[in-house]
Every structure is written in structure tokens, then in C-alpha cells.
Amino acid sequence: MAATPVWSVDPRTGKQREQVAAEATPHDVDRAVTAGHAARGALADRPARTAFLRAAADLLDASAAEVVAAADAETALGTARLTGELARTTYQLRAFADAVEDGGYLDIRIDRADPALTPPRPELRRYKVPLGVVAVYAASNFPLAFSVPGGDTASALAAGCPVVVKAHPDHPATSALCASLLRRAAEQAGLPADVVAVVHGFDAGLELIRHPLVAAAGFTGSIRGGRALYDAAAARPVPIPFHGELGSLNPxxxxxxxxxxxxxxxxxxxxxxxxxxxxxxxxxxxxxxxxxxxxxxxxxxxxxxxxxxxxxxxxxxxxxxxxxxxxxxxxxxxxxxxxxxxxxxxxxxxxxxxxxxxxxxxxxxxxxxxxxxxxxxxxxxxxxxxxxxxxxxxxxxxxxxxxxxxxxxxxxxxxxxxxxxxxxxxxxxxxxxxxxxxxxxxxxxxxxxxxxxxxxxxxxxxxxxxNAWPTGVAVAPAQHHGGPYPAATSHSSSVGGTAIERWLRPVAYQSVPDALLPAELREANPLGLPRRVTP
CATH class of the missing domain: 3.40.309.10 (Aldehyde Dehydrogenase; Chain A, domain 2)
Known part of the structure; x- marks a missing residue:
């Protein structure tokens, strides 16, 4: 059977512009997810991760004219709006690079052993580890900030999670261009290009959420589409977190x-x-x-x-x-x-x-x-x-x-x-x-x-x-972009510094000898990370 072509369409005329790709087959989705899963070890290198995020921002800025032109041709959002959206996107990437460098997102907590307590307290050391490959579903209305190089992707990569993006059909050429820039940035930082991949097509989105190596998903779109994916994520043999931003009236x-x-x-x-x-x-x-x-x-x-x-x-x-x-x-x-x-x-x-x-x-x-x-x-x-x-x-x-x-x-x-x-x-x-x-x-x-x-x-x-208006969501540490269902399927934020928490899980080590602990938790704090210690 011939592959189904993916076309870029001009919304100003309704006419096809160019064939960008073909809809991904189940084999294509499996190959992208499997390659991302294999790249987890390389992405665990925090300095390389930081360099990658900053290189991605730099490449996007250097290609601003091409990126904005592609996005405008597919969305009709205008160069002024898209120039601002690109600036927001690269700011997000750099902000998450700073967060990775700081290390506070690991939320390191150490409780010293205290046998005098009732009951006695053992030595406990806790931090957060990445979940694994994250599926990101791009939004129609933000071809940059909530799509291939957007906040879900940036926060997941910052957490140490490879990303496979299901591109939105309204801007496939923009998605392909941005993916190529991100993959080039990964290689510049010494990481495999496969820490980021893009797939196209409705069926690819369903294959992605069901893939056993996908560990979590982020979605921005409709109640209908988001709820279908949310239910699919929950129905898996091993359910996974699904962080969806769905619909909102904004009274x-x-x-x-x-x-x-x-x-x-x-x-x-x-x-x-x-x-x-x-x-x-x-x-x-x-x-x-x-x-x-x-x-x-x-x-x-x-x-x-x-x-x-x-x-x-x-x-x-x-x-x-x-x-x-x-x-x-x-x-x-x-x-x-x-x-x-x-x-x-x-x-x-x-x-x-x-x-x-x-x-x-x-x-x-x-x-x-x-x-x-x-x-x-x-x-x-x-x-x-x-x-x-x-x-x-x-x-x-x-x-x-x-x-x-x-x-x-x-x-x-x-x-x-x-x-x-x-x-x-x-x-x-x-x-x-x-x-x-x-x-x-x-x-x-x-x-x-x-x-x-x-x-x-x-x-x-x-x-x-x-006494202001809700349109324009500032990217800031205290920002929260989410809400009770159906605005979102979880209580996390898709914007701001805390967005990284969606792609992490805590692990506690009890009475583990110092030499066997991860470097982040060792007594001497060799990585110089912020930590909270209870004596």
C-alpha cells in the first residue's frame, strides 16, 4: 500500500503548498520510539543536556526568518505574532537549560538517621529521575511554542526524557523544519539526534500513545481528541501519565x-x-x-x-x-x-x-x-x-x-x-x-x-x-497553565518552570552505602546541587 502523503496547506487559499512527508506507519513509530529509548543514557548527561537546549535555542534564533516564514505560510498568524512566539519558544529552551544547570528541579532531600526517634528513622536520600520517552502532541494554534520545539518538548528534554512529537497536520512543514534544527542541536552537543523525533498522521498518534516504551504524554488540543488519548493511556497494560490541556471558556x-x-x-x-x-x-x-x-x-x-x-x-x-x-x-x-x-x-x-x-x-x-x-x-x-x-x-x-x-x-x-x-x-x-x-x-x-x-x-x-486579560501566558517560574478538568487532565502546568515535574518520578534510597548512591545524593555533594537536609 502506498504511503499517505502529508501536505502543507495555505489557510489563506485552502490550496496545497508542498508534500512534506508521509504519514508514519506503525513501523515508523516503533523505530522513532525505540531509538529515543536507546538515547536515554546519553541524555542523562546534565552538562550535555544543558548545551543541547541552548544550542537548540541558538539555531532557532539563527533560522528565525525561515522558521517564521514557514509557520506563517501554514497558519496565517502573521510575522509579528510568530516572531514573538519564536522568541517565547527560545526563551523557554534557555530557561529550562538554566533549570537543568541549577539542579533544583531534582528536589534532593536528605534525612539523617536518628535512632532516638520513635519509631527510629533510617538514613533516607531522595531525588527525581526521568520517566523515559515522552510523546508530545503538537497544538494547532501555536506552531512553535506548543509544538515541536515548544514547552512540552523543552521541559521533557530538560528532565532527561527523549521526545517523539506527533506533528499537527496544520503545520507539517514548520514541524519538519524545527525538528531538523533540534536534531542538529543535539548532535552539536554530542547527543544522538534521536533524542528528538517527529511523526505525522492521525494513526501515528494512536500508535504512539500505545507504544510500550512511551512513558508519558503531553497534549494540547480539544476535549474530544485529548480525552480519547487520555483513555488510551489509562487502558494500556501499564498505564502512563497523560498531561492534557483540553478546552476552556475562560470566564x-x-x-x-x-x-x-x-x-x-x-x-x-x-x-x-x-x-x-x-x-x-x-x-x-x-x-x-x-x-x-x-x-x-x-x-x-x-x-x-x-x-x-x-x-x-x-x-x-x-x-x-x-x-x-x-x-x-x-x-x-x-x-x-x-x-x-x-x-x-x-x-x-x-x-x-x-x-x-x-x-x-x-x-x-x-x-x-x-x-x-x-x-x-x-x-x-x-x-x-x-x-x-x-x-x-x-x-x-x-x-x-x-x-x-x-x-x-x-x-x-x-x-x-x-x-x-x-x-x-x-x-x-x-x-x-x-x-x-x-x-x-x-x-x-x-x-x-x-x-x-x-x-x-x-x-x-x-x-x-x-484587571488584565488572560491572553498572553507569561513564561515564568510561578506561572500555572492548567486547571480543573476539562481544562486539563492533571494538576500540573504546561508553562513555567514547574512544567518539568510532569516528566520525573521520585526515588528514595534507604540505608544505601555512600559509594553505591547516585552522584547526586552522595554525602560530599560532588555535583554541587541544592539539597534540603534534615539533621
């Missing part, structure tokens, strides 16, 4: 005091956040609770003005465009839903390839029903929408408003009082972020709903934002 609450204080500013800021990257950020605000009344009207007027002035944009592929249009039509057809600025097909000669931004409004009381909404997000992996189970005709139709719609649209729910806000928030499943727009008095700690709101949104989101 925003605007208090009456904040609307009175700066309605126009909030409306304009919301428009910018909703349309950033043509609404294809995983933390795009998809539901905004705005008070009824004149101040709320000022906010929605400012939002309408800003969105109305936003030109049409190109989504990542035509499947996503059709899914976006279908999702908007379904939502706009509900009783009581209006569209002050109608999102939909773009206009002009390129209208068949573009979409226009907009927003919908609905009374918050229509969303305030018993029980959490469990419907799936719009599918960011393959563009297929899936509704939740029927929970009753009166409220079921409105549940779609509590699901992510991937693209430049948001839902503004107008509330009458704090009770409606709490009722809507109580229906939401887990989210990556939740944002509060508060007044100066509320941020100063004046009596009011602010403290209660902080508590409510903390229960449903992994990151709480006040």
Missing part, C-alpha cells in the same frame, strides 16, 4: 463598580483579547458577565465599536472556519440571544477564506440552572463540535453558550445581581483562567463582592487574573 466577571469606573476601557480591552490571534488562543475570554444598566450598556457599546473596526481574519484551517461558523449559527439561533456585532464569514474578495469578529448577548438568568455544564469544547484538533449530554430541554439548548467556540467570538451575559453571577459560575466546569474586572475601591479591599468572587473563581480555574 470574565465585570463588577458594577468596575463598569461604572471604566466601562469603555474594559470594552476595548475585551475586544483586543477576544480577537488576538483571530480568537484562537486557548485562554480567549469566551463568557463575560456584565451588569445590566447604563454602565453595562457603555461597556457593550465600546466592545461593539472595537469589534466592528476589526478586519476579517484567517483561521488556522478551513475545517476550523466551518466549525466556527456552525457554532456561531447554533448559538445565535437560541431564543433571547442577540448579536450586536454578528460574527460570521468575512467580506470582500477573500471572504470564503476569512471570518469576521463579533459577540453575542444573552440574559444571565438563562444560563443560571442547576448542575454544572459538561459539554465539550469546539474541537481544536479536528474541527468537530460535540455537545454535552441532554440535561433537560429547558436548559440544554443554552449549555452550548457555556462551551468554547474557537475563533473571534465571545458571549456577553447580562446579569441583574450577584446571585445570577454566582449561579452562572457554579455551572461552569474547569477552566484555564478566570478574570475579574474590579474597581479601584474593590482592589483596595473595600467591602463588596470582590473577595467572594476571588473564592468562587479559584475553585474553577488554574489562573486568576484581576
Amino acid at each position: 470574565v466577571v465585570v463588577t458594577p463598580a468596575a463598569a461604572a469606573e471604566r466601562a469603555e476601557e474594559i470594552g476595548a480591552g475585551l475586544a483586543g483579547s477576544v480577537t488576538l490571534g483571530v480568537g484562537q488562543f486557548c485562554v480567549k475570554p469566551g463568557l463575560v458577565l456584565v451588569p445590566l444598566g447604563a454602565d453595562g450598556d457603555r461597556l457593550t457599546d465600546a466592545l461593539a465599536k472595537a469589534l466592528g473596526a476589526t478586519g476579517p481574519g484567517v483561521l488556522l484551517d478551513h475545517r476550523m472556519r466551518e466549525n466556527f461558523l456552525a457554532g456561531v449559527r447554533e448559538r445565535a439561533a437560541l431564543p433571547g440571544v442577540t448579536a450586536p456585532v454578528t460574527p460570521g464569514p468575512g467580506t470582500g474578495p477573500d471572504g470564503e477564506h476569512t471570518v469576521g469578529a463579533g459577540f453575542l448577548t444573552v440574559p444571565a438568568r438563562r444560563l443560571a440552572a442547576e448542575g454544572p455544564a459538561q459539554g465539550s469544547a469546539e474541537d481544536r484538533e479536528d474541527g468537530v463540535a460535540h455537545d454535552g449530554e441532554d440535561q433537560g430541554k429547558d436548559h440544554h439548548d443554552y449549555e452550548v453558550l457555556l462551551e468554547e467556540c474557537f475563533g473571534p467570538v465571545t458571549v456577553v451575559a447580562r446579569y441583574a445581581d450577584q446571585g445570577e453571577v454566582g449561579a452562572v459560575l457554579a455551572r461552569l466546569p474547569g477552566n484555564l483562567s478566570a478574570t475579574l474586572q474590579l474597581s479601584d475601591a474593590e482592589t483596595a479591599g473595600a467591602p463588596g463582592p470582590a473577595a467572594e468572587l476571588i473564592g468562587q473563581v479559584t475553585e474553577l480555574a488554574g489562573r486568576v487574573v484581576v
Whole structure:
């Protein structure tokens, strides 16, 4: 049987650009995983690992023009956005190199023996070791920062784990180019090129998660695709950790005091956040609770003005465009839903390839029903929408408003009082972020709903934002990009320094003679690593 070709497609025209590769066969997947598994010993060399990560960053920077051009041709995200994304990507690689060099990620703990305790305590020395080969599933909306050279790959390599990436079909040429740069960087650092490999094709993704030598997986995409892989990881004879970032609505609450204080500013800021990257950020605000009344009207007027002035944009592929249009039509057809600025097909000669931004409004009381909404997000992996189970005709139709719609649209729910806000928030499943727009008095700690709101949104989101917007996830040691299910399948972060913890497991050595201990745990600390010692 002939191999299935993998084509690079221009989303601006829908036309094929070039054949990049062929879809991987089971033999191809096995060869990539087996070679990565064999490279584990070489990757255990921490100085070589550090040099590799820095060389990868340097090669990507040196090839910036070629990388950005390839990514723009396949995603239509624009050179300015992609230049920034590449800078973020190389920063991540260097940050993890610094973490490897420091060694604090090993979390070394030493408890001295103390026979006087009851019960007596033996000598215990603990650190963390890499899991093994990691499968990474690239994201559609970040062809660099969450794909082949992205955070999952960088953190897994930093932990000492070889990586096999299942490339996303929306940017195969970019994936192949970045993989070649990473493999060249590995060889420059004296490591086998096979510490990084890329495979293409839907079936390859399933083969990868089932391969017995794959020890963990990282995924960024849809609820549908992520849950299928998560279930496959759990159903293996030896289950493995699956760290998936799935779908998120990212609610925003605007208090009456904040609307009175700066309605126009909030409306304009919301428009910018909703349309950033043509609404294809995983933390795009998809539901905004705005008070009824004149101040709320000022906010929605400012939002309408800003969105109305936003030109049409190109989504990542035509499947996503059709899914976006279908999702908007379904939502706009509900009783009581209006569209002050109608999102939909773009206009002009390129209208068949573009979409226009907009927003919908609905009374918050229509969303305030018993029980959490469990419907799936719009599918960011393959563009297929899936509704939740029927929970009753009166409220079921409105549940779609509590699901992510991937693209430049948001839902503004107008509330009458704090009770409606709490009722809507109580229906939401887990989210990556939740944002509060508060007044100066509320941020100063004046009596009011602010403290209660902080508590409510903390229960449903992994990151709480006040008087800013969630789009733009800073790469920093304290960052957390995750959240309760379905935002993520674990409580770990896919962004920031702690992302490395996903690919490690602790091992404790009890009463082991010093000469037999790993170098990291020996009494003399020959590697000069940070450690916590209990006398």
C-alpha cells in the first residue's frame, strides 16, 4: 500500500503548498520510539543536556526568518505574532537549560538517621529521575511554542526524557523544519539526534500513545481528541501519565463598580483579547458577565465599536472556519440571544477564506440552572463540535453558550445581581483562567463582592487574573497553565518552570552505602546541587 502523503496547506487559499512527508506507519513509530529509548543514557548527561537546549535555542534564533516564514505560510498568524512566539519558544529552551544547570528541579532531600526517634528513622536520600520517552502532541494554534520545539518538548528534554512529537497536520512543514534544527542541536552537543523525533498522521498518534516504551504524554488540543488519548493511556497494560490541556471558556466577571469606573476601557480591552490571534488562543475570554444598566450598556457599546473596526481574519484551517461558523449559527439561533456585532464569514474578495469578529448577548438568568455544564469544547484538533449530554430541554439548548467556540467570538451575559453571577459560575466546569474586572475601591479591599468572587473563581480555574486579560501566558517560574478538568487532565502546568515535574518520578534510597548512591545524593555533594537536609 502506498504511503499517505502529508501536505502543507495555505489557510489563506485552502490550496496545497508542498508534500512534506508521509504519514508514519506503525513501523515508523516503533523505530522513532525505540531509538529515543536507546538515547536515554546519553541524555542523562546534565552538562550535555544543558548545551543541547541552548544550542537548540541558538539555531532557532539563527533560522528565525525561515522558521517564521514557514509557520506563517501554514497558519496565517502573521510575522509579528510568530516572531514573538519564536522568541517565547527560545526563551523557554534557555530557561529550562538554566533549570537543568541549577539542579533544583531534582528536589534532593536528605534525612539523617536518628535512632532516638520513635519509631527510629533510617538514613533516607531522595531525588527525581526521568520517566523515559515522552510523546508530545503538537497544538494547532501555536506552531512553535506548543509544538515541536515548544514547552512540552523543552521541559521533557530538560528532565532527561527523549521526545517523539506527533506533528499537527496544520503545520507539517514548520514541524519538519524545527525538528531538523533540534536534531542538529543535539548532535552539536554530542547527543544522538534521536533524542528528538517527529511523526505525522492521525494513526501515528494512536500508535504512539500505545507504544510500550512511551512513558508519558503531553497534549494540547480539544476535549474530544485529548480525552480519547487520555483513555488510551489509562487502558494500556501499564498505564502512563497523560498531561492534557483540553478546552476552556475562560470566564470574565465585570463588577458594577468596575463598569461604572471604566466601562469603555474594559470594552476595548475585551475586544483586543477576544480577537488576538483571530480568537484562537486557548485562554480567549469566551463568557463575560456584565451588569445590566447604563454602565453595562457603555461597556457593550465600546466592545461593539472595537469589534466592528476589526478586519476579517484567517483561521488556522478551513475545517476550523466551518466549525466556527456552525457554532456561531447554533448559538445565535437560541431564543433571547442577540448579536450586536454578528460574527460570521468575512467580506470582500477573500471572504470564503476569512471570518469576521463579533459577540453575542444573552440574559444571565438563562444560563443560571442547576448542575454544572459538561459539554465539550469546539474541537481544536479536528474541527468537530460535540455537545454535552441532554440535561433537560429547558436548559440544554443554552449549555452550548457555556462551551468554547474557537475563533473571534465571545458571549456577553447580562446579569441583574450577584446571585445570577454566582449561579452562572457554579455551572461552569474547569477552566484555564478566570478574570475579574474590579474597581479601584474593590482592589483596595473595600467591602463588596470582590473577595467572594476571588473564592468562587479559584475553585474553577488554574489562573486568576484581576484587571488584565488572560491572553498572553507569561513564561515564568510561578506561572500555572492548567486547571480543573476539562481544562486539563492533571494538576500540573504546561508553562513555567514547574512544567518539568510532569516528566520525573521520585526515588528514595534507604540505608544505601555512600559509594553505591547516585552522584547526586552522595554525602560530599560532588555535583554541587541544592539539597534540603534534615539533621
